[in-house]
Amino acid sequence: MEFFRIKRDIPFMSWGKYTTTISLLTFVVAVFFLVTKGLNLGVDFTGGTVMEVTYTHPAETTRIRDTLVKMGMPDASVQNFGTARDVLIRLPAKPEMSSAKLSETVIAALRQDDEAAELRRVEFVGPQVGKELVENGALALLLVSLGIVAYLAVRFEWKFGVAGIIANLHDVVIILGFFAFFQWEFSLTVLAAILAILGYSVNESVVIFDRIRENFRKMRKATVNTVIDNAITRTMSRTIITHGSTQMVVISMFLFGGEPLHNFALALTIGILFGIYSSVLVASPILMLLGVSRKDIVRPEKKEEVQALP
Amino acid sequence: MNRYPSWKYLIIAVSILLGLVYTLPNFYGESPAVQISPLRTAPKADTVLLQRIEDALKKANLPVDGMFLEAGGVKVRFADTDTQIKARDTLQSLLGNGYMVALNLLSNSPHWLTSIGALPMYLGLDLRGGVHFLLQVDMRGALSKALDRYSADIRGSLREKKISYAGLDKQGSQITVKFRNTESRAQGKAEINKTYADLDLREENVGAEFYLIANIKQEAQVRIQSSAVQQNITTLRNRVNELGVAEPIIQQAGVDRVVVQLPGVQDTAKAKDILGRTATLEVRMVDEGRDLEAALRGQVPFGSELYNERGGGPVLVKKQVVLTGDRITDAQPGFDNNSQPAVHIDLDSNGARIFKQLTHDNVGKRMAILLIEKNQAEVITAPVIREEIGGGRVQISGRMTTEEARDVALLLRAGALAAPMDIIEERTVGPSLGADNISRGFNSTLYGFLGIAVFMTVYYLVFGFISVTALGVNLLLLVGLLSILQATLTLPGMAAIALTLGMAIDANVLINERVRDELREGLSPQAAINAGYERAFGTILDSNITTLIAGIALFAFGSGPVKGFAVVLCLGIATSMFSAVMVSRGIVNLVYGSRRKLERISIGQIWKPTTDKR
Numbered sequence: 001m002e003f004f005r006i007k008r009d010i011p012f013m014s015w016g017k018y019t020t021t022i023s024l025l026t027f028v029v030a031v032f033f034l035v036t037k038g039l040n041l042g043v044d045f046t047g048g049t050v051m052e053v054t055y056t057h058p059a060e061t062t063r064i065r066d067t068l069v070k071m072g073m074p075d076a077s078v079q080n081f082g083t084a085r086d087v088l089i090r091l092p093a094k095p096e097m098s099s100a101k102l103s104e105t106v107i108a109a110l111r112q113d114d115e116a117a118e119l120r121r122v123e124f125v126g127p128q129v130g131k132e133l134v135e136n137g138a139l140a141l142l143l144v145s146l147g148i149v150a151y152l153a154v155r156f157e158w159k160f161g162v163a164g165i166i167a168n169l170h171d172v173v174i175i176l177g178f179f180a181f182f183q184w185e186f187s188l189t190v191l192a193a194i195l196a197i198l199g200y201s202v203n204e205s206v207v208i209f210d211r212i213r214e215n216f217r218k219m220r221k222a223t224v225n226t227v228i229d230n231a232i233t234r235t236m237s238r239t240i241i242t243h244g245s246t247q248m249v250v251i252s253m254f255l256f257g258g259e260p261l262h263n264f265a266l267a268l269t270i271g272i273l274f275g276i277y278s279s280v281l282v283a284s285p286i287l288m289l290l291g292v293s294r295k296d297i298v299r300p301e302k303k304e305e306v307q308a309l310p
Numbered sequence: 311m312n313r314y315p316s317w318k319y320l321i322i323a324v325s326i327l328l329g330l331v332y333t334l335p336n337f338y339g340e341s342p343a344v345q346i347s348p349l350r351t352a353p354k355a356d357t358v359l360l361q362r363i364e365d366a367l368k369k370a371n372l373p374v375d376g377m378f379l380e381a382g383g384v385k386v387r388f389a390d391t392d393t394q395i396k397a398r399d400t401l402q403s404l405l406g407n408g409y410m411v412a413l414n415l416l417s418n419s420p421h422w423l424t425s426i427g428a429l430p431m432y433l434g435l436d437l438r439g440g441v442h443f444l445l446q447v448d449m450r451g452a453l454s455k456a457l458d459r460y461s462a463d464i465r466g467s468l469r470e471k472k473i474s475y476a477g478l479d480k481q482g483s484q485i486t487v488k489f490r491n492t493e494s495r496a497q498g499k500a501e502i503n504k505t506y507a508d509l510d511l512r513e514e515n516v517g518a519e520f521y522l523i524a525n526i527k528q529e530a531q532v533r534i535q536s537s538a539v540q541q542n543i544t545t546l547r548n549r550v551n552e553l554g555v556a557e558p559i560i561q562q563a564g565v566d567r568v569v570v571q572l573p574g575v576q577d578t579a580k581a582k583d584i585l586g587r588t589a590t591l592e593v594r595m596v597d598e599g600r601d602l603e604a605a606l607r608g609q610v611p612f613g614s615e616l617y618n619e620r621g622g623g624p625v626l627v628k629k630q631v632v633l634t635g636d637r638i639t640d641a642q643p644g645f646d647n648n649s650q651p652a653v654h655i656d657l658d659s660n661g662a663r664i665f666k667q668l669t670h671d672n673v674g675k676r677m678a679i680l681l682i683e684k685n686q687a688e689v690i691t692a693p694v695i696r697e698e699i700g701g702g703r704v705q706i707s708g709r710m711t712t713e714e715a716r717d718v719a720l721l722l723r724a725g726a727l728a729a730p731m732d733i734i735e736e737r738t739v740g741p742s743l744g745a746d747n748i749s750r751g752f753n754s755t756l757y758g759f760l761g762i763a764v765f766m767t768v769y770y771l772v773f774g775f776i777s778v779t780a781l782g783v784n785l786l787l788l789v790g791l792l793s794i795l796q797a798t799l800t801l802p803g804m805a806a807i808a809l810t811l812g813m814a815i816d817a818n819v820l821i822n823e824r825v826r827d828e829l830r831e832g833l834s835p836q837a838a839i840n841a842g843y844e845r846a847f848g849t850i851l852d853s854n855i856t857t858l859i860a861g862i863a864l865f866a867f868g869s870g871p872v873k874g875f876a877v878v879l880c881l882g883i884a885t886s887m888f889s890a891v892m893v894s895r896g897i898v899n900l901v902y903g904s905r906r907k908l909e910r911i912s913i914g915q916i917w918k919p920t921t922d923k924r
Contacts, residue, residue, distance in 0.1 A: 052743070103736070104579050120743045122578070126734030129444065133869070140867035147859040155852055189802050192864060192875045196806075199860025200813060203853040207820065210849040238823040242816040245765065249758030249812035253805060256753040258746065260436075261805055268809070 006236065009229040012280060013288060019281035027170055030177020037180045042187035045134055047127035049091040049102055052120040053110060058084040067113050071106070082259045086120075093127050137191050144195060145169065148202050156209055157297065159290040164205045167283035171201050171274045178270050189264045197271030200246075204239065204279040211235050212287070216297040224293060228284050239280070243272050312839050312903035314896055322896050325888070326783060329790035335419035335430040336793060341375060342394035343416040345556050346401060347383030348409050355383050363401060370400045387416050413574065414556035431793050434800035434874060435737065437751075439744035440573040441581055444735035445546075447566045452538035452729035453483065453531060459639045460506065460524070461485050462659030466701050467505055473497045476519070489520040498522055535566070538728035543568055545728075549585055568731070578738050593633035593668075596676035596692055597626040617680065619689040627678045627689065632668055637661025643715040646705055651715040655704040662702025670698040679706070751804025758808050759785070762815055770822050772901070772912035777818035780894035784814050787885040792878065800874035810882025813857070817890030821846040822913060829916050835908045843895050850890065854883050 043050045053059075061078045064087060068076040077090040091102060103122045110117040145165050152161035172194055179186050211231035219227055250272065254265035346363065348355055360379050363386065367374055375387040388394040394413060402411045415438075417430050435442050461480050464487065468475055475498060476488040487502075489495035499511055499522055508530035514521040526534070543560055546568065550558045559571040575581050597614040605616050605626050614626045639656045646652040657665055668677070678692040691706055699705075739747075762781065766774035788807060792799060825842030833841060861883065864876035902908055 101582075103738075104582075118740070119738070120740040122736060122738040124733070124736040126444075126446075126732075128446075129735050136867040136869070140863045143867070144860045144863040147863060148856050151856060151859060188870075188872055189805070189875075192802055192868065192872045195860050195864050196809065196857075196875075196879060199857035202856040202860075203813075203816070206853040206856055207849055210852060214845075234827070235823075238819050241769070241819045241823070245762045245815045245819070246809070246812035248761040248765070249754070249808050252758035252761060253754040253808055256750060256757055257805065258750040260747065260801055261750065261754065264802070264805055 006233055009226065009233040010236075011225075012229050012232050012284065013225045015281070016285040016288065020285055023170060023278070023282050026174055026177075030174045030180075033177050033180040034173070037183065039176065039180050039186045040183040041130075042185045042190075043090065043123055043125050043130075044188040045130045045186070047093040047125050047130040049093070049122065049124045051089040051091070051103055051106060051122050052081075053087045053089060053107070054118050054120050055085045055087070055114065056116040056118075059087045061087060063113065064089070064110065067109055068106070071109055073106075133188065140195060141172070141198070144198050148198075152202075152206070152209070156213060157292070159287060159292050159296060160209050163283045163286040163290060164202050164209070166286055167205055167278040168198055168201045168275075170282055171271060171278050172198060174274050175267055175270045179267070184263055184266065187263060189260070190267045193264045193267035193271070197268060197275065201271060201275035201279065204243075204275050205283045207235055207238065208232055208279055208284065209287075212284075212292075213297050216294045220294075224288060228288065232280055232284060239276060243276055247272050312836055312899045314899045314903070318892070319896060322893055325787060326893075329783070329786040331423070331426070332428050332790035332793045333786055335417055335423055335428050336789060338418035338420075338430070340415040340430070341387055341389070341418050342391045343385050343387045343414045344394060344398050344401060345383055345385050345412045345414040346405065346409055347412075355379060360384055362404070366400060366404045367397060370396070372397050372400065385414065385416060410551055412556045415574075427794075429793060429796060431789070431799045432796045433744075433748075434798045434803070434871070435571055435573060435744075436739050436801045436871070437744050437748050437799065437804075438573055439739050439741035440571065441575045441578050442572075442735070442737040443570040443581075443585070443733050444563065445542075445568045445570065445585075445731045446734045447535075447539050447542055447568065447728075448730045448732065449535050449538070449566050452535055453526065455639065455729060456526065456534045457483070457485060459656060459658060460509065460526070462662065463506070463656075463702065464502060464524070465659065466662060467501055468498055470701065471497075471501050473501060483525065485524040487522040487524070489522065492520055495520045495522055539566060539568065541728040542731060546570060546585060567734075574741070578736075582733070592631045592635065592680045592687075593665075594631055594678050594680060595628045595668075595672065596678050597628045598676060600626050602626055615687075617678075617687055617689045619678075619692050622689075622692070625676075625678060625689055625692055627680065627692075632677075633657075633661060633664055637664070641719040643712065643719040651712045653706045653715050653719045655706065657702040657704060659702065662700070665702065665704060666698060666700040669695050673697060747801045748804075751801055751808070755785075755804065755808040755811065759811055762811065766815065766818070770914050773822050773825070773898070774914070776894050776897045776901070777815065777822065777890075779897060780818060780889045781811065781814060783893045784882075784886045784889035785811065787889065788878070788882050791881050791885065795877075795881075797877045797881075798874055799878075800871045802871040802875035803878045806875045806878035806882065810879060810886060814882065814886030814890065816853070817846070817850045817886060818894060820849055821890065821894065825911075825913055826916055829911075829913070835902070835911045839898060839902060839911070843891070843898075847891060850887060854887055858883050 053064075059080065061080060065076070065078045068074075068078065068089070073091060075092055079088050080086065081088045089106070091106070103119075103124060107117065107119045145168075148168070149158075149161040149165050152158075152164050175194055175197065178184070179190070184190075208231055211234060212228055215222070215227040215231050219230065222230070247269065250265050250268045253261050254269070257265060346355070346359070348359075357379065360377065363384060364374070364377065367386070372393050373389060375389055377384060377386040386397065388397060398411050398413060402409075405411065417424065419428065419430070457480055461478055464485065465478055468487075474490065474494050476490050478488070479486045487498060489498060495513065499513070502509060502511060502522070502524065506524075508527050509524045510527050512523045512525070514523055539562055543562060547558075547560050550560060550570065550572065555572045555575055557573060559569065561569045563569045570585065572581055597611070600611045600614060601609075602624065605611065605614070606624060610616050611626070613629050615629055616624055617627055619625050637657050637660060639658050639661075641653055641655045644652055644654050672695050674695065676692050676694050678689045680687045681690050693706055759781070763778045766777050766781075768774070770777065785807075788810065792803075797803075821842055824846040825838050828838035828841045828845075829835065858880060861876050861880040865873055865880065868876055902911060
């Protein structure tokens with residue numbers, strides 16, 4: 001079987017103007033939603049209590065809500081999730097009440113109201129823990145970015161590092177934009193997914209960069225444009241197949257992984273889609289914008305010749 | 311060109327074999343078991359205990375699947391949870407309070423596997439159910455307690471040396487001692503300097519008053535805080551033992567935090583209650599005037615109780631409690647004046663006063679120090695009072711080895727928390743949710759793998775099949791490695807297994823596409839295989855290292871589940887590079903390498919752009 005019958009190199013680079021505009025637009029839109037709507041941070045970050053309660057029959061959320069209001073918790077959120085029998089209760093952190101005891105009081109009250117209530121999961125996170133997580137998450141993001149730039153700069157050239165990281169941070173911002181727009185819950189696992197994507201998506205750019213480097217050595221007379229176009233075209237089939245298979249696993253996770261892996265899979269999906277786009281249509285134009293040339297790559301050979309002279 | 315030396319095949323064979331052996335325990339599953347471990351007061355676990363347990367279970371008609379003696383206890387395996395629970399009740403009533411009888415799960419893998427250290431993966435709480443607490447030690451509380459202790463001590467010292475002072479105040483993080491004149495201040499300063507090396511002293515004059523301000527030195531603060539955390543951990547460990555939890559985890563996390571994980575515990579209310587409870591210590595007088603023989607026969611005199619002394623005989627102790635453990639502020643092992651092992655105890659000011667009175671009134675008599683835990687009392691030591699002891703510093707010595715001294719000090723400290731603690735994070739996962747999570751993670755990996763397998767074989771034919779085999783090896787090695795390292799597997803960790811599978815195929819796709827490329831360029835099949843693998847390697851290396859950087863950063867800054875995800879991601883990258891490069895090449899070499907005349911290889915259709923070639 002053969003999916004990709006590409007006769008000529010696809011002129012990706014001549015579309016540079018359009019793709020950069022599109023990227024800039026999506027980026028600005030993502031930032032806009034991030035600023036106006038903000039992320040719907042999960043309890044991991046904000047602190048508070050989340051309880052998962054399951055019933056043997058479809059749960060009556062209004063009744064549960066009434067019980068909570070009667071207990072003096074009008075700001076609790078009650079919602080179904082997964083099946084009609086499962087209920088998720090969120091209680092914001094309360095400074096005046098020992099939150100660790102909160103879950104017990106709540107489940108006791110729910111049991112009194114309805115014997116069938118079974119506690120499946122409780123998560124209580126203190127506000128200081130959440131704050132640290134935000135800091136550590138940001139620090140991890142920064143370190144990953146720096147590490148990748150440094151590695152690419154050493155293995156290739158600094159221009160590759162810069163192009164790669166801009167493309168990938170662009171992915172990250174867009175994923176965050178999606179989470180802000182749809183107000184999907186941003187949890188610790190989603191953060192893990194985003195950092196994984198950062199590594200994964202750079203992976204993508206690296207494969208193309210690798211080809212560009214190789215082409216610079218092989219296609220001595222071609223223009224930079226042709227070199228990059230050829231590199232992207234030749235790796236196209238690999239790009240699609242690899243992403244296809246990763247996406248296959250992610251879909252499997254989305255379908256069979258249940259609620260806990262739902263948003264994780266969602267973040268990965270967006271990351272994969274934009275990963276392809278950004279490595280082809282963002283990283284490479286930026287590389288050209290930075291004025292990459294054959295000299296950046298082939299330089300070391302010349303030096304050796306000089307040194308070889310007596 | 312495409313042959314591997316035999317040592318390379320040997321490496322592949324050995325790693326696959328190791329992967330198989332260490333993955334194996336995960337398939338045997340676990341069976342219900344009961345774990346019996348003696349508490350401090352009971353004799354150590356030995357064959358006698360083993361025999362007793364066996365007899366008891368036989369008598370109760372409970373079939374046993376196997377039992378064995380381990381360091382620190384006995385484990386008995388059962389066929390089902392019903393028998394397990396019955397057995398626990400039987401054993402608990404037989405053995406009494408001296409033993410902790412806990413429900414446990416034991417791996418079903420055969421003995422030879424366990425003996426070479428092949429254990430199933432360690433499942434996180436989100437997969438097996440249980441409670442997780444993150445507790446924060448109040449460091450200010452620890453320091454404030456220490457400051458209280460110092461104030462009382464300084465007061466005592468000054469009084470003892472008859473140095474007059476006008477007042478003593480604890481304010482924030484410092485102690486202010488007021489003096490009426492500079493001479494007494496100089497005296498006081500010299501005395502405090504001599505006795506308390508951990509204090510920094512500063513003189514200050516306000517109006518006609520002469521102040522001496524004492525601060526705890528920085529290094530002493532650090533020491534106080536870290537020993538507070540250590541003591542709290544010890545205390546928590548003692549308390550958790552009461553819950554009868556098998557394999558609890560109690561660890562320091564960061565400078566001032568403690569993680570407590572109780573697998574399988576459902577009753578969080580009880581867990582919290584016990585974590586907050588105090589074991590107590592009591593000082594009472596030994597009732598020496600009474601007839602010990604009669605008491606041993608069962609006629610314990612009114613107002614007294616019969617206890618066993620640690621490492622000694624029975625003693626009669628008065629019921630009246632003179633001093634409780636609340637008064638103890640610290641206990642450290644050390645040596646007495648005769649270089650004999652001893653335990654130094656610090657009492658707070660009230661305790662010191664009571665103790666001084668007690669020892670003053672009872673010179674020549676014996677006093678008993680009792681530890682009460684789980685409603686069981688034990689006399690730790692019952693020394694003779696030789697002289698009046700003032701100043702709140704007590705020394706217990708005699709009939710002790712250094713190790714015992716350390717133990718006693720630990721026990722004395724173990725009763726109470728050194729500093730208050732707050733639960734700042736709590737996660738409870740029900741057992742049914744844990745089982746659900748396992749099947750979810752497993753299913754997503756399985757279906758993802760199947761999807762990839764089908765596609766790869768259809769698209770790349772034999773080469774695709776080889777890739778899938780390499781992918782299978784990758785999975786095997788990853789699970790084997792996780793089992794060997796006993797890293798905690800969590801749900802995000804399972805997600806990472808699935809994700810690395812998807813990503814691992816990238817290396818294979820790179821190779822296969824490269825081989826196709828080379829064939830398209832017109833290379834002979836053998837040359838194309840060689841060139842394909844060689845050229846793809848650099849790319850695979852570069853792309854995987856960038857992902858590895860992300861994984862390492864995740865590991866460094868993540869906590870809990872994220873860390874679990876990162877571990878699997880990093881290991882997965884390592885195994886996938888090995889399997890994609892070494893294993894798949896090995897198989898390709900086996901299949902094609904030895905054929906001298908290779909006309910075509912089965913890697914799917916190679917389409918060549920015939921018209922309009924650039």
